[in-house]
Amino acid sequence: MLRLSADTGPAWFAAVERDFGTFLQDHAACERKALATAMALVAHYPDRALLVDAMIVLATEELDHFVRVRELLTARGIPLAVDKKSLYAAGLRRQLRELSGARLTDRLLVAAIIEARSCERLGIVARNLPDGPERDFYRELAVCEARHHADFVRLAKTYADPDDVDARLDELLGVEAALLTAQPVSAHVHGGGLVPQGEENSDSSVASTTAGTERHGGD
Ligand SMILES: [Fe+2]
Ligand SMILES: [Fe+2]
Numbered sequence: 001m002l003r004l005s006a007d008t009g010p011a012w013f014a015a016v017e018r019d020f021g022t023f024l025q026d027h028a029a030c031e032r033k034a035l036a037t038a039m040a041l042v043a044h045y046p047d048r049a050l051l052v053d054a055m056i057v058l059a060t061e062e063l064d065h066f067v068r069v070r071e072l073l074t075a076r077g078i079p080l081a082v083d084k085k086s087l088y089a090a091g092l093r094r095q096l097r098e099l100s101g102a103r104l105t106d107r108l109l110v111a112a113i114i115e116a117r118s119c120e121r122l123g124i125v126a127r128n129l130p131d132g133p134e135r136d137f138y139r140e141l142a143v144c145e146a147r148h149h150a151d152f153v154r155l156a157k158t159y160a161d162p163d164d165v166d167a168r169l170d171e172l173l174g175v176e177a178a179l180l181t182a183q184p185v186s187a188h189v190h191g192g193g194l195v196p197q198g199e200e201n202s203d204s205s206v207a208s209t210t211a212g213t214e215r216h217g218g219d
Pocket of ligand 2: 062115148
C-alpha cells in the first residue's frame with residue numbers, strides 16, 4: 001500500500017508534457033540517486049544482513065531503471081543532465097535524527113517516502129502517455145517503486161518498534177507534503193504540483209493511483 005499524505009494534481013503532469021526532456025533527465029538522476037542510496041546503506045550498515053540483502057536487490061533494479069531511462073534520453077538525442085542539488089531531498093535529509101537507531105529508521109523512511117512519491121508520479125505519467133512501449137515502461141516502474149516503498153517500510157519495522165515507525169512515517173509524510181508545496185510546479189519528478197489542501201483532486205486520471213497501490217487513508 002502506497003502511503004502519501006497529499007496527492008499530485010494535474011498541473012504537475014501538464015508541466016511534464018510541456019518539457020518531457022527535462023522530466024526524463026531528472027528521472028534518470030532519480031534512478032541514479034536511488035542506486036546510490038541503496039549502496040550507501042550497505043556501506044553504513046554492513047552488519048544488518050536483511051538490509052544488505054534487500055539493498056543489493058534494490059540497487060540492481062535501480063541500475064536497470066537508470067539504464068533504460070538513459071536509453072529513452074539517447075533515443076531523443078538528449079544527454080544526461082549535470083547533477084543539481086534537490087531542495088526536496090535536502091529538506092527530507094534535514095529530518096534525520098542523530099541517534100543511531102533512530103537515524104536508521106529515518107533513513108529507511110525517507111527512502112520509502114521518495115519511492116512512494118516516485119511511484120505516484122511515474123504512475124501518472126503512465127496513465128497519461130499514449131499506448132506504446134514508453135507507457136508500458138512507466139507502468140512497470142510505478143509498480144516496482146511501490147514495492148520498493150513497501151520494502152523500506154518493512155525494513156524499518158524490522159529494526160524498530162512498528163508503532164513507532166508508523167508514527168514517525170506520518171510525521172515525515174507531513175514534512176514531505178510541505179516541502180513539495182513550497183516548490184514551484186515543474187517537470188521534475190519531485191517538483192511542486194500537489195493538490196492544495198482542502199481541494200478535491202478533480203482529475204480522475206491523476207486521482208486514481210497506480211494499479212496495485214493506493215494512498216494511505218483510503219482503506
Ligand atoms: Fe527505480
Ligand atoms: Fe525505487
